[in-house]
Amino acid sequence: MxxxxxxxxxxxxxxxxxxxxxxxxxxxxxxxxxxxxxxxxxxxxxxxxxxxxxxxxxxxxxxxxxxxxxxxxxxxxxxxxxxxxxxxxxxxxxxxxxxxxxxxxxxxxxxxxxxxxxxxxxxxxxxxxxxxxxxxxxxxxxxxxxxxxxxxIHTATTVDPANALIILGHSRKTSFDEYLALSKRLHERGMDYRRTGAAAIDLVRIAEGAADLYYERHLNAWDMLAGALIAEEAGATVAMPPVETLLAQGGPIIAQAPGLADEFAFILDIEGLAG
CATH class of the missing domain: 3.30.540.10 (Fructose-1,6-Bisphosphatase, subunit A, domain 1)
Incomplete structure (x- = not known):
């Protein structure tokens, strides 16, 4: 600090x-x-x-x-x-x-x-x-x-993808076709998903264990930073660009229950946030 x-x-x-x-x-x-x-x-x-x-x-x-x-x-x-x-x-x-x-x-x-x-x-x-x-x-x-x-509060302990509840955000700055393709892939894995239209709410839902993954391809810093820290401190695995980058231009965020990290690794690869 x-x-x-x-x-x-x-x-x-x-x-x-x-x-x-x-x-x-x-x-x-x-x-x-x-x-x-x-x-x-x-x-x-x-x-x-x-x-x-x-x-x-x-x-x-x-x-x-x-x-x-x-x-x-x-x-x-x-x-x-x-x-x-x-x-x-x-x-x-x-x-x-x-x-x-x-x-x-x-x-x-x-x-x-x-x-x-x-x-x-x-x-x-x-x-x-x-x-x-x-x-x-x-x-x-x-x-x-x-x-x-x-x-x-703590994140969910979900490990079975068929029991997972996903929240997907969508920005008009990103491809809707890609959003649909991701939704289809998750559906085929037996997962249910939602879209609420408020990133801060979505992130605290991950933090309290009401949902297992939140992903959006582009957000501004003010939409995500508070909720991202709350989710991380609740035990979620959170991936996003450096804060300096987010403050300047925004970017993607992924917050997930740790028991499903392997299931959603492909999203990290899509965004170049793996590792």
Missing amino acids: NAAFDTAAIRARAEAAKTIALEVGREAARFRRESDPGTLAVQSKGLQDFVTIADSRAEQAIRHGLISRFPDDTFMGEESGEESRGQSDGAGTWVVDPIDGTTNYIRGFRYWAVSIAFVVGDKVEIGVVYDAAEDKVFHAVRGGGAFKDGLP
Whole structure:
């Protein structure tokens, strides 16, 4: 760990992030319940990618909550981009998606999340995800295990592919034909699969053992970093490009229950993440 961030400093940030994620997530849920759905979409950033009033409000609240407590940290949000605050080379960076699963949120499909990660150098040190469907907060601090509302969680112990439940994400930046081919291959192996449209939720489902594999060919850093750490700390095998690469351009992620690692090795080969 960077010398500027001892255990106490990391723990303080984790506690703050948990509190803020819960408050902001509940406020976003309240706003959704009380608003006319037709007023939520303010402008389009492209297919299935909408900026909403709730997104902007949530990110502002998260940024204020974190930076007011830790003014030397830097902040990268999905809506605002990177905002440079800290002047030290050792500054940590908050990487935030205020509402992961915006389309779900707009339509009233409850699979959306608030995702907050804290990165120091090339490591994600803190991951916090508010799960709107369950009104629960998942969190992890590197080396300290993974938790759901303060209770330890662990990945599934599945070893038989026929009993596996898979979550597949799909980005329009990648080939739909390849997505279909992978779905067919998994189906032929007797596996069932889902697509929810919120990466942070998918990753915490791996962490708590509700599913056995999550794979998506392209995500942005703010979609995946918090959930990836939580899954890893819960015992999942997680493969993704270096954090620096993800912060610059995004990339693929694979998170899987360790008992099925051999079954899904071919996906690592597809993405060049094997070994």
